[in-house]
């Protein structure tokens with residue numbers, strides 16, 4: 205297995221896995237999904253989903269990966285070689301393609317906004333101008349295609365270089381920097397006029413707003429944000445050494461990711477409310493409409509603006525790398541492709557799939573409001589692959605680890621490197637709580 209590559213250390217794994225988890229999911233997707241789903245009510249559902257549904261699945265994925273040392277399809281096959289489980293692995297690989305396709309569109313926006321902030325295009329901007337600026341930007345077809353291509357090529361370039369050479373090196377310094385700049389933005393956002401209304405919306409749950417839609421959005425967001433349900437954490441776990449503790453790594457990754465999402469809410473909600481925007485109208489552009497005005501009002505915003513968008517682009521890159529890594533590891537392990545070839549071919553296909561999403565924010569009107577679903581293409585793709593497919597994937601991992609592989613064997617694998625005192629609790633969660641809740645939530649949504 206030595207030619208598959210390994211992380212250099214436990215810290216390397218935590219940073220890379222946290223690099224996968226922390227990304228646009230926290231800063232872009234979380235705030236506007238929370239805004240569309242009742243704010244505080246959503247936050248509670250989200251935190252519960254992380255603790256009792258997603259964290260147990262995170263431990264299951266990492267453990268399955270480390271035990272089998274394989275990509276998701278190979279991991280299932282190594283334990284139970286049937287078409288059903290192979291198919292489940294394939295769904296993960298397919299989700300990887302599809303998530304990469306629309307995620308890179310938004311990642312391209314962060315690059316575009318980096319350029320805008322460097323050129324001083326936020327100075328003196330008011331909320332209406334900021335909204336207009338995003339609209340013009342998102343509706344420019346060539347610009348969108350260039351940014352999408354740029355971002356996917358960047359991802360391909362890093363993945364082609366391999367696990368510790370590429371992925372690990374980039375994660376080490378950047379995560380602490382991102383956290384630092386977020387704390388500064390937090391201070392400015394909380395001291396804006398009208399910030400209190402945003403905080404109230406975020407923290408004061410209105411339980412009457414909790415519907416099946418809220419719950420599926422919250423659960424899907426928990427999986428999306430922790431990179432679960434498509435095999436990313438199986439793949440990353442497969443590079444984790446037998447010396448490093450799975451349970452504490454998982455706790456660190458989930459803790460950091462959740463912390464950053466919560467902070468993002470405290471930045472975006474006050475900013476949007478102080479600009480008089482109503483949460484029900486927030487769409488995929490919410491973050492890009494809110495932040496320019498915030499930076500304009502922030503001391504040294506001319507510096508923090510570009511720094512923020514640069515760091516966010518990098519946070520998005522450490523996530524897209526982990527998404528592309530899943531299909532790439534599949535073609536390397538199962539089909540004997542070289543890493544470079546796999547990265548270039550698969551990345552290019554994802555680029556093609558990304559085109560409709562890139563053109564769905566105003567460039568092509570037919571894609572901006574699809575019939576029947578009444579959504580733009582990017583949001584639809586995000587819902588199908590980012591919510592439904594990941595939830596199904598997470599359900600299958602839980603069932604597989606708990607019942608096919610058997611939770612006792614997973615616990616033995618975890619205990620190779622740590623005492624795992626919470627094993628009895630984890631066993632109850634992964635056997636009964638997590639899969640049952642996912643199933644109920646999925647069924648109640650589909651019916």
Ligand code: PHE
Pocket residue numbers: 224225226227228229230303427428429430431432434436523524526527
């Ligand atoms: N977790 C990443 C984010 O929050 C997105 C992601 C989803 C990464 C699925 C890998 C797999 O930005």
